[in-house]
Amino acid sequence: MSSNPRSRWANAQEDEAVEAERKRVKEERRQRKAAKARKAEEEEEARKKKHSLGSAEDRPTKRQRRTPEPDLPPAKPLRFEVEGWDKSRSVEHYDKLNDIEEGTYGWVARATELATGKVVALKRLKLEAGDRSGLPVTGLREIQILRDCKHRNIVSMDEVVVGDNVSRLDNSIFLVLEFVEHDLKGILDDMPEPFLSSEVKQLLLQLTSGVAYLHNHWILHRDLKTSNILLNNRGQLKIADFGMARYVGDPPPKLTSLVVTLWYRSPELLLGTKTYGSAVDMWSVGCIFGELLTREPLLQGKNEVDQISKVFELCGVPTEESWPGFRRLPNARSLRLPRSAQTTGSVIRARFPNLTSAGASLLNDLLALDPERRPSASEMLQHEYFHQDPKPKPESLFPTFPSKAGQEKRRRHEPNAPARGQAAASLGEVDLGGLFQRREKEERGAGFSLRMV
Amino acid sequence: MAHLTNPLATPSQLYNHTSFSSLPADLREVVFITTQCLTQAAGLLLELPQSVTAQANVILARYWLIDSPMAHEFSDVSAAALYLVAKVGPMPRSTRDVSNVYAYLLSPKSSLFRAPQEGRPEEDPKAYYQTESDYFAFQSRLLALEARILYCLSFNTHVSLPHALAITYLQTLDFLSQPKSTISHRVTQYLNTALLSPQMLYLTHQPHALATAAIYNAARDLWAKMPETEWWEVFDVDREDLGFLVVGMRSVEGILASRREEMPWAGEGMTTRTLVEGEMQKRGLQAENGETKQLDKEDEAMRMLDSR
Numbered sequence: 001m002s003s004n005p006r007s008r009w010a011n012a013q014e015d016e017a018v019e020a021e022r023k024r025v026k027e028e029r030r031q032r033k034a035a036k037a038r039k040a041e042e043e044e045e046a047r048k049k050k051h052s053l054g055s056a057e058d059r060p061t062k063r064q065r066r067t068p069e070p071d072l073p074p075a076k077p078l079r080f081e082v083e084g085w086d087k088s089r090s091v092e093h094y095d096k097l098n099d100i101e102e103g104t105y106g107w108v109a110r111a112t113e114l115a116t117g118k119v120v121a122l123k124r125l126k127l128e129a130g131d132r133s134g135l136p137v138t139g140l141r142e143i144q145i146l147r148d149c150k151h152r153n154i155v156s157m158d159e160v161v162v163g164d165n166v167s168r169l170d171n172s173i174f175l176v177l178e179f180v181e182h183d184l185k186g187i188l189d190d191m192p193e194p195f196l197s198s199e200v201k202q203l204l205l206q207l208t209s210g211v212a213y214l215h216n217h218w219i220l221h222r223d224l225k226t227s228n229i230l231l232n233n234r235g236q237l238k239i240a241d242f243g244m245a246r247y248v249g250d251p252p253p254k255l256t257s258l259v260v261t262l263w264y265r266s267p268e269l270l271l272g273t274k275t276y277g278s279a280v281d282m283w284s285v286g287c288i289f290g291e292l293l294t295r296e297p298l299l300q301g302k303n304e305v306d307q308i309s310k311v312f313e314l315c316g317v318p319t320e321e322s323w324p325g326f327r328r329l330p331n332a333r334s335l336r337l338p339r340s341a342q343t344t345g346s347v348i349r350a351r352f353p354n355l356t357s358a359g360a361s362l363l364n365d366l367l368a369l370d371p372e373r374r375p376s377a378s379e380m381l382q383h384e385y386f387h388q389d390p391k392p393k394p395e396s397l398f399p400t401f402p403s404k405a406g407q408e409k410r411r412r413h414e415p416n417a418p419a420r421g422q423a424a425a426s427l428g429e430v431d432l433g434g435l436f437q438r439r440e441k442e443e444r445g446a447g448f449s450l451r452m453v
Numbered sequence: 454m455a456h457l458t459n460p461l462a463t464p465s466q467l468y469n470h471t472s473f474s475s476l477p478a479d480l481r482e483v484v485f486i487t488t489q490c491l492t493q494a495a496g497l498l499l500e501l502p503q504s505v506t507a508q509a510n511v512i513l514a515r516y517w518l519i520d521s522p523m524a525h526e527f528s529d530v531s532a533a534a535l536y537l538v539a540k541v542g543p544m545p546r547s548t549r550d551v552s553n554v555y556a557y558l559l560s561p562k563s564s565l566f567r568a569p570q571e572g573r574p575e576e577d578p579k580a581y582y583q584t585e586s587d588y589f590a591f592q593s594r595l596l597a598l599e600a601r602i603l604y605c606l607s608f609n610t611h612v613s614l615p616h617a618l619a620i621t622y623l624q625t626l627d628f629l630s631q632p633k634s635t636i637s638h639r640v641t642q643y644l645n646t647a648l649l650s651p652q653m654l655y656l657t658h659q660p661h662a663l664a665t666a667a668i669y670n671a672a673r674d675l676w677a678k679m680p681e682t683e684w685w686e687v688f689d690v691d692r693e694d695l696g697f698l699v700v701g702m703r704s705v706e707g708i709l710a711s712r713r714e715e716m717p718w719a720g721e722g723m724t725t726r727t728l729v730e731g732e733m734q735k736r737g738l739q740a741e742n743g744e745t746k747q748l749d750k751e752d753e754a755m756r757m758l759d760s761r
Contacts, residue, residue, distance in 0.1 A: 077689035160608040
C-alpha cells in the first residue's frame with residue numbers, strides 16, 4: 001500500500017485509499033467470520049448457536065470497541081493439550097522378562113512396568129562404539145517421530161528411560177514401546193499356507209492407513225519391510241522401526257539415497273536420486289503386497305545392480321514415456337538399456353495369476369517405475385481393490401500365531417537397512433559402475449542387458 | 454497439532470527455577486541473556502539458519518528449568534544445545550566447527566559483548582587457537598552435555614517456532630496496510646528478541662500467542678492501524694496473554710541495558726561461571742556486612758551444590 005505510512009494522514013487521496021483498504025479488510029474479516037459461523041451452525045445444529053449471524057454482521061458498524069459487547073458470546077480461544085518436560089525416568093521402573101532379539105537394531109527385550117504390570121518392549125538405543133559425534137541422530141529422530149505419532153497402525157512409544165548412571169548414558173537409553181507379539185516376516189516364514197486374499201487385503205489396508213498417517217504428517221519411513229511390520233494377536237498391524245525415518249518438507253529437501261533395505265528399495269533410489277518423496281515408501285508397500293501374496297520377498301537382489309535388474313525384469317525397462325526424465329538420475333546417465341518392445345512391459349500380471357484384476361492393477365501402480373505414477377497412500381485407500389469381494393477380513397477374525405517373541409530369537413536372512421554415513425553412499429555410486437561392466441559379460445538371461453557406455 | 458504447539462513449563466517448574474539455584478534474579482537474567490546471545494552469535498558463525506539457532510535457544514531455556522545454570526559452564530551448555538539441534542535438523546555441524554566457533558567467540562579478541570572498537574579489530578589467531586587437547590576436552594564436555602540435556606528433556610527435542618505462523622497471520626491481516634517487508638521484519642525482530650527474554654516467553658506461551666503479540670508490537674511501532682475489533686481472538690489469544698507478552702517482548706532491551714549498567718563486567722566478554730561466582734562472593738560479603746566470615750571459593754561451591 002502506502003510506502004510512506006507516516007505521511008498518509010496528510011494526504012486525502014491516500015487517506016481514502018487506506019480507508020478503502022481498511023474497509024476491504026473488514027469486509028473480508030466479516031465474510032470469514034460469517035463463513036465460520038455458518039459452518040459452526042451446520043455442524044452444531046442440535047446445540048445452541050455459538051456464533052449468531054446477526055451479531056457477526058453488526059460487527060463492522062461498531063467503532064472503538066475495547067471490551068467485548070455484552071450481546072456477543074465470550075470468545076472461546078482454542079486451547080491445545082499441553083505437555084511439559086522433565087528428566088527421563090529410570091529403567092529400574094521396568095522388570096525385564098526376556099530378550100526378544102539382538103540384531104541390526106540393537107537389543108530389544110520384553111519387560112513389564114513394575115507399577116502397572118503392563119507388558120512393553122524395551123529397545124536399547126544403539127550407539128556407535130567410539131563415535132565422537134554423540135548420540136546417533138537416527139536414534140534421536142526415531143524417538144522424536146515416535147513421540148509425535150499417534151495412530152493405531154503405528155507402534156506407540158510410552159517414554160524414554162535411562163540407566164542408573166545418568167552421568168554416562170552410553171548404552172543405557174531405552175525406548176519403551178508397545179509390545180506386539182509378532183512381526184510379519186516371522187509369520188510369513190512359518191506359515192504353511194499363504195494368507196487368504198481377505199487377510200492380505202486387511203493387512204494391506206492397515207499398512208496403508210499407517211503409511212497415509214505418516215505421509216500426512218510429513219514423515220517418510222524409508223525402511224518399510226515385513227520385518228519392520230508387527231502384528232498382534234488381535235489382528236492389528238503396527239508399523240515399527242523408525243531408525244531411517246525423518247521429517248521432510250515441501251519442496252522436499254536433499255536427502256540421502258542410501259535408504260530402505262535393498263529388497264524394498266525403489267528404482268529411483270537405486271538410480272541415486274537425491275530428491276525423492278513419499279513414493280519411495282509406496283514402492284516398499286508394493287513389495288510388501290507381493291510378499292504377502294507369495295510369502296517370499298518379491299525382489300531379492302544380491303546387490304544394487306542385481307536389484308535394479310530384478311526390478312527391470314519384473315516391471316520392464318524404463319523408457320522416456322514410462323518414466324520421463326529418469327535418464328537425468330545420477331546412476332542412470334551411464335546406463336545403457338535395450339529398447340525393444342518386449343522388455344518395456346511389466347510382467348506383474350503374469351507373476352500373480354491368482355490376483356484379481358483390481359489387485360493386479362493396484363500392484364502395478366505401486367510398482368510403477370516412475371515415482372510420479374505411484375498412488376499416494378491416501379489415494380490407495382480409495383482403490384477399488386479394497387471394496388471388491390472378498391472384503392477385508394475383520395481384524396477380530398484373524399488367526400493367532402504362536403508367539404516367537406516369547407522365547408526364541410528370530411532368524412534373519414535378509415539384507416540389513418543401509419548404514420548411515422557419507423562414505424557408504426559414495427562407495428555405492430563408484431561400485432555401481434564397475435558392477436554394471438561385469439554384468440555385461442555375465443548376465444544376458446533377462447531378455448535385455450545392462451551395459452556401461 | 455505437533456507442528457503448531459510446544460511443551461510448556463509447568464507453574465511449579467517456573468517457581469522452582471527461582472528457588473533452586475542460589476543465583477539472585479539479576480545475575481540469573483544476565484547469565485540467561487548473555488548465553489542466549491552467545492548461541493545466536495555462534496549460530497551466525499556456523500552459518501546455521503535462524504530456525505535452527507532459535508530452536509537451540511528454546512532447548513537451552515527448557516534445560517535450565519531442570520538443571521541449575523551453575524551446574525555447567527554457560528558457553529558449554531550453549532554449544533551443546535546448538536550442536537544438538539543442528540544435528541537432529543537438516544544442517545548438522547561437526548564438533549570441530551562448533552569448537553572453533555566457540556573458541557573464537559570466547560577469545561579476548563572477539564567483539565561479542567565488548568564495546569565496538571575504533572577501526573578494524575586486530576587479527577590475532579593465537580588468541581583462539583585450540584590445541585588438540587583443548588579440542589578433545591571441549592568435545593567431551595559437549596557430548597556429555599548433549600546427553601545431559603536430552604535426559605533432562607526426556608529426549609523431546611521438538612520446538613515449534615512462531616515465525617512462519619506470524620507471517621501467515623500478517624497475510625490474513627493484509628499486512629495491516631504496511632509495506633510487507635517492513636512489518637514482517639519488525640515482527641521477526643520481536644520474535645527473535647523474545648528468545649533472549651529471561652521471562653522465557655517461549656516456555657510459557659504457545660507459538661500462536663507469540664506471533665500475535667509480535668504483530669501487535671510491530672503494528673504499534675509502525676503506527677499501523679489495527680482492526681478495531683478484538684482481532685487477536687481470531688488467533689485464539691485472549692487479552693490477558695496478549696498484554697503479558699506485549700510487555701514482556703518490549704522489556705528485553707531494557708533489562709539487558711540496566712543489567713549492563715549495574716554489572717560492568719557483563720560488557721567485557723562472555724559471562725562465565727567464575728565471574729558469576731566472584732560476583733556472588735562480593736555480594737556475600739556485602740550481604741553479611743559486619744561479619745568477618747569470608748566465603749572462600751570452595752565454601753561457595755559447596756553452598757551452591759547444597760542448594761541445588
